Amino acid sequence: MSYSSALRITTLIIVLCVTALPVDPSSTLAEPYFEDGFLGLSQKELHTKLGMPQAVRDRKSALRVFTYYPITDWSKYFSKLVSPENGEDVYTFLREGIDVRYSFSYAVDPNDENEDRPLIVRLVDIEFSQAVPIHRIPALVPEFQPSTDSRSPAFRSNIWLLLFKGPPSSAARFIVRENGKDQLDWSLCFQLFSMQGLPTPLTPSPLIDRMEISTQSLQLVTRRQRHTHEPISNPYSDQVEQETIPASPLPKPIPVPQYEE
Secondary structure, three states: OOHHHHHHHHHHHEEEEHHHHOOOHHHHHOOOOOOOOOOOHHHHHHHHHHHOOOOOEEEEEOOOOOEEEEEHHHHHHHHHHOHHHHHEEEEEEEEEEEEEEEEEEEEEEOOOOOOOOOOEEEEEEEEEEEEEEHHHHHHHOOOOOOOOOOOOOEEEEEOOEEEEEOOOHHHHHOOOOOOOHHHHEEEEEEEEOOOOOOOOOOOOOEEEEEEEEEOHHHHHHHHHOOOOEOOOOOOOOHHHHHHOOOOOOOOOOOOOOOOOO
């Protein structure tokens, strides 16, 4: 056997041995599903990105009622009593004089029965210490960069706005709880809530109390939820900023009778 042939065989053996080595799933880094940079991250990756959370909260009812725990107490005691995915990691940032609180909800693989199964970010709930005008939110939430395209899908109800952005991701189905999710496309969505209610027509600066970063299906909204989701022009569109609300017609004057002197 020639020296060159022996060298090729040796190199091939080394390559096969390296590829056969077991891979630790926790050592591989997952990519987020969308441009927000959060949805699809594991809890470990989120902690690497933001640091350890300041607290963990646990929802106590279907309403927005939470109990907050110090991170040390949660990891030692309370996470053992309930499923770890029930805890939401909480971070608070001070931006432009407003406390901005992020809470991260997680999803798990229901077929994974291991105690340390990975937690994957499925929803980001962001609350403001006081209601802020809609145009301030991109500065307060850097991950929120809404589309300025007038054709970008947008919907509303009397208390919320729903804004789609970007192409769908097939990988995002993992964090969706909707039945029949495999037959639908799922895209990045921003939902903005106004507890005071949104005016009709929508003004340039409605007050927003909180928002959610999640994934939703445009097909689901337009087919099954069309009675609750009113389509509107993208409120962040450049064209909307240039539009003016038409003036209401003046009321007809009340006729005044004429009397002879």
